[in-house]
Amino acid sequence: MGGYEPLYHALYELSSAAVIEEITKSGLRGRGGGGYPTGLKWATVAKMPGKQKYVICNADEGDPGAFMDRSVLESDPHRVLEGMAIAGYAIGANHGFIYVRAEYPLAIQRLTKAIQQAKKYGLLGSQIFESGFDFKIDIRIGAGAFVCGEETALIHSIEGGRGNPRPRPPYPAEVGLWGCPTLINNVETYANITPIIRKGAEWYSSIGTAGSKGTKVFALTGKVQHTGLVEVPMGTTLRQIVEEMGGGVAEGRVKAVQTGGPSGGCIPAVFFDTPVDYESLQQLGTMMGSGGMIVMDDATSMVEIAQFYMDFCRGESCGKCVPCRAGTVQLHEMLTKIVNHQATETDIEQMEALCQMVKEMSLCGLGQSAPNPVLSTLRYFKEEYLARLRPEVETFATAKD
Ligand SMILES: Cc1cc2nc3c(=O)[nH]c(=O)nc-3n(C[C@H](O)[C@H](O)[C@H](O)COP(=O)(O)O)c2cc1C
Structure with a gap:
């Protein structure tokens, strides 16, 4: 089926710079969530000084309801390995890691087998296609924490530390795994590399919209x-x-x-x-x-949806920074009060203010975005929040009042 032909083509017919140029021209943006331009990220790591660089594949996939990456890893693991090897060649790295959650045993099994097969055929390891390019890939298994999908927490986890994030900058492209420049991309991002090298940037960028290709x-x-x-x-x-x-x-x-x-x-x-x-x-x-x-x-309660996501975030918060650790707990309590018809309009106003605070002051993307489900349901479905407020209680003024 033409597997590993793009890697061969890259190694023998394209310079590292030409591979990066092709990825840049394709308009590919990171599929892990942020949509950062992939070519630009590769170029940044490539031009960092230092002999030792790393390639990481983020296969943590922690979003509830998401299983796109698992499907790629289980059905076509070689495609991801090949994408990582091309990335290694482009940025000047000879070691890659795939960080995959332990809840994905079949993906781990198939990845392990695919790495063994690739090594056996000389498609990974030293002297790939006898070209002088060496690249090996190791698997690291995560314990299934949502925050470990955040790139700096993931790097700490691979290093053997606790999966806590750190402020950025410096970005992993500058200071990454064991302090070395590190390229970190999502599974689906790597899965897009071989078709771009095989069919060209022009073909790839003909699919999609002006700002989002493929x-x-x-x-x-x-x-x-x-x-x-x-x-x-x-x-x-x-x-x-x-x-x-x-x-x-x-x-x-x-x-x-x-x-x-x-x-x-x-x-x-x-x-x-x-x-x-x-x-x-x-x-x-x-x-x-x-x-x-x-x-x-239309039977779904949007307030309960917001409560569900906040419950998820307070459980997954790593606890390193106070705004996220305490803020998500407070927000969850406020949402529970609304769900139970115990809140007033003032509570909703306070909740909105707390959402802004948690967004602005949290250390990493988990806390910075945890209020989003609340804010978006408030924006579009405020009437559902108001309908859940504490029922008006008739008050009778006493003679003294
Ligand atoms: C809380 C949190 C969880 C994340 N989880 C994932 C994840 O499971 N998979 C992923 O690829 N990126 C995840 N990211 C984004 C990564 O930090 C990083 O931006 C991404 O792996 C870069 O790859 P890309 O440029 O190919 O998208 C997460 C970010 C945050 C803040």
């Missing part, structure tokens, strides 16, 4: 009829994904879709004609994230 895999879950993975060109509308491919909901009407996992937000059905790309989702108050798409019908 295709994106989404995990459709929730109340939708046909759950599963869909791969669509960037720019496909939410309606096509949820109603045509997903078949809508079984009963009632589609009310909203949640994208971006615990860092994202809910998009109401009135915006379903929006073409999906990094910018359009941000304008709607959510984000692409890694590709989880949870569909909600």
Whole structure:
């Protein structure tokens, strides 16, 4: 099927700079959530001084409802290994790590076998294709903490430390694994490398929208009829994904879709004609994230959805910084008060203020984005919050009052 031909082509026919140029021209952006331009990240690591550099594949995939990366690793692990080897050649690294969560035993098993096969055929290890390029890949198994998907926490975890994040800058591209320049990309990002090298940047950039190129895999879950993975060109509308491919909901009407996992937000059905790309989702108050798409019908309570995500974030907060550790607990308590009809409008105002504080003051992306599901449901479904407030209690003034 032409496997490892792009690696051969890169090693023998392209310079490292030419590989980076091709990835840059393709317009590929990181599929791990942030959408950072991949070519730019590779170029930054490539030009860092130092002999020892590393390539890391982020296969932590912690978003509830997301299983895009698992599917790639289980079905086509060689594609990811090849993408990492091409990255190693481009940035000048000869050692890569795949950080995959322990909850993915089949993916780990198949990756292990694929690495053994590649080594046996001389596609990994020393003197790949007798070209003078050496590249080895090791697997590191994470214990399944959401925060370990954050790049600096992931690096600490590989180093054998506690999976806590640290402030950036310096970014891993400058100071990464064991203090060395490190390239860290998502599974799906690496899976996009071989088709770009094989078919060219022009072909790749002909797919998608002006600012978001190529295709994106989404995990459709929730109340939708046909759950599963869909791969669509960037720019496909939410309606096509949820109603045509997903078949809508079984009963009632589609009310909203949640994208971006615990860092994202809910998009109401009135915006379903929006073409999906990094910018359009941000304008709607959510984000692409890694590709989880949870569909909600009109029986779903949006306040309870916000409460669910906050429960997730308070449990997954690593506790290193106070705004996230204490803020997510407080926000969860406030949401529970609203769900139980015990809150007043002032509580909602205080909750909004606390959301801003947690966003602005948290150390890493977990805390900085934890309030997003609350803010987006408040933006679009405030009436549901108001309907849950404490019922007005008749008060009778006493004679003394
Ligand atoms: C709390 C948190 C969890 C994250 N989880 C993941 C993850 O599971 N997989 C992933 O690829 N990126 C995750 N990221 C993003 C990574 O920090 C990093 O930006 C990404 O791996 C870079 O790869 P890309 O440029 O290919 O997207 C997470 C970020 C945060 C703040």
